[in-house]
Amino acid sequence: MRQRVTTGIGVVLLLGIVFALNFYQLPVVALSPGPAEDVLSRVKINGRTPVYESKGDLYLTSVGIDDDVRFYEALLDLANRDVQMVPRAELYPEGENPREIDQRNAVEMDTSKTNATVVALRELGYDVKPSRTQIEEVAPDAPASGKLLTADEILRVDDHPVHSIAEVQKAIARHRPGDQVTVRVRRDRAELNVAVGTRAAGDEPDRAQVGIVLQELFDDLPVEVSIDTEGIGGPSAGLIFALSIIDKLTKEDLTGGRRIAGTGEILLDGRVGRIGGISEKLVAARRQGATVFLVPEGNCAEARQAVPAGLRLVRVATLDDALDFLRQPATAAGSAC
Numbered sequence: 001m002r003q004r005v006t007t008g009i010g011v012v013l014l015l016g017i018v019f020a021l022n023f024y025q026l027p028v029v030a031l032s033p034g035p036a037e038d039v040l041s042r043v044k045i046n047g048r049t050p051v052y053e054s055k056g057d058l059y060l061t062s063v064g065i066d067d068d069v070r071f072y073e074a075l076l077d078l079a080n081r082d083v084q085m086v087p088r089a090e091l092y093p094e095g096e097n098p099r100e101i102d103q104r105n106a107v108e109m110d111t112s113k114t115n116a117t118v119v120a121l122r123e124l125g126y127d128v129k130p131s132r133t134q135i136e137e138v139a140p141d142a143p144a145s146g147k148l149l150t151a152d153e154i155l156r157v158d159d160h161p162v163h164s165i166a167e168v169q170k171a172i173a174r175h176r177p178g179d180q181v182t183v184r185v186r187r188d189r190a191e192l193n194v195a196v197g198t199r200a201a202g203d204e205p206d207r208a209q210v211g212i213v214l215q216e217l218f219d220d221l222p223v224e225v226s227i228d229t230e231g232i233g234g235p236s237a238g239l240i241f242a243l244s245i246i247d248k249l250t251k252e253d254l255t256g257g258r259r260i261a262g263t264g265e266i267l268l269d270g271r272v273g274r275i276g277g278i279s280e281k282l283v284a285a286r287r288q289g290a291t292v293f294l295v296p297e298g299n300c301a302e303a304r305q306a307v308p309a310g311l312r313l314v315r316v317a318t319l320d321d322a323l324d325f326l327r328q329p330a331t332a333a334g335s336a337c
Contacts, residue, residue, distance in 0.1 A: 027088045027089075028088055029086055029087075030083050031064070031065060031086060035284065036284045036285050036287070036288035037232070038057040038059055039058050039059070039240050042227055043248050045223065045224070045225060046226060049249065051248050052250065054255045055257040056257045056259060057258075057259045057290075058261075059262070059285060059288055060240045060241075060261075060263070061285050062237075063280045084280065106233055109229055109234060109235065111215065111235065112234075112236075112237060112238040112241065114217075115266050115268055116227075117242075118221070119268060120243075121222060121245075123242075124246060124249055124250070128221060128222065130164045130217060131163065131218055132163060133164060133168055134151060134214065134215055135149065135151065135154065136214060138211065138213075139212070142209075143197035143199055144210040147196050148185065148196060148210070149187065151187075152187050153185060153187075154168055154184075155186055156183070157171035157181060157183055158171060165216055173207055173208060175208040176208055178197070181198055181208075181210065182194070182196075183195075198210055216268065223249070234275075235265040235275075236275035236276075238273075239262055239294060240294075242266050242319055243262075243323070254326040255326070260290060260292045260294065260326070261290035264294065270320060271318055272316050272317060272321075273298070274299055275296060275299065278295070278299045278306065279306035282306055283306075285311060286310060292312050293307075295315055296317075297315050300315050313337040314336065315337045316335075
């Protein structure tokens with residue numbers, strides 16, 4: 001009788017442990033291939049500007065994120081070679097909640113679309129200049145910390161009106177490190193003057209800086225472009241956005257009838273920045289039927305280790321690199337990773 005009771009208690013305890021494990025959230029995030037979307041169908045050119053159709057596709061790629069991984073789900077994910085598990089802190093730094101991260105991803109997506117539009121229009125010969133300059137980030141240990149704020153719009157530096165990052169930098173550079181500079185900003189619809197100290201730039205000890213990261217804003221673009229990005233966040237579709245806008249606005253079919261995928265943040269000077277989740281994006285592209293993938297130069301080493309069969313990798317460091325490849329015959333090899 002005692003043995004039966006002991007056995008029964010053991011079974012109950014085991015079942016309790018099994019049940020509890022099902023509710024235990026692991027400190028990891030599961031990354032998997034997300035959807036690949038044809039951007040050409042998402043780009044709309046408004047107004048009377050002529051647009052042109054293409055025979056192929058330009059796919060943005062994305063990463064699926066499961067941030068609520070339970071014990072038994074993790075066992076299944078470990079058996080799936082297309083799923084990668086990373087420490088939760090890599091995607092969700094301590095002190096940030098998922099809502100804040102989602103908001104940041106949305107802002108990065110909006111910036112990505114603006115940058116892509118500006119870069120594409122400049123590539124097509126339009127004279128596109130920034131309308132305003134806004135503070136994107138203030139370094140915590142900088143002279144500007146506690147004085148200038150994120151989202152402040154910079155109107156003047158001393159007596160000099162400024163509209164671009166270059167103009168702000170030039171005005172501050174008139175000072176020597178240690179000098180004080182007066183920055184006029186628009187904050188919450190009010191304008192005010194802020195006195196800010198300066199320090200030496202790390203790589204140029206004779207150049208003054210105040211310790212802010214700026215972004216340029218463009219109010220009136222010569223061509224009105226809209227891109228449907230519902231359900232997508234982050235900056236990594238910028239390259240494909242820019243290529244799709246150029247393709248829409250030129251008679252030349254950049255796709256050449258091909259299914260082309262890619263990724264990469266686009267910067268205002270045309271450089272293509274490194275992104276995360278390249279392994280999952282390659283799988284997503286191949287599942288969609290893509291045969292070519294445009295890879296940021298900084299992601300090539302990782303991409304070579306994860307490329308699916310039937311997908312050709314083309315290294316791009318700039319928008320011009322991507323255009324040079326797409327304008328070649330369909331059989332051209334391009335710059336391999």
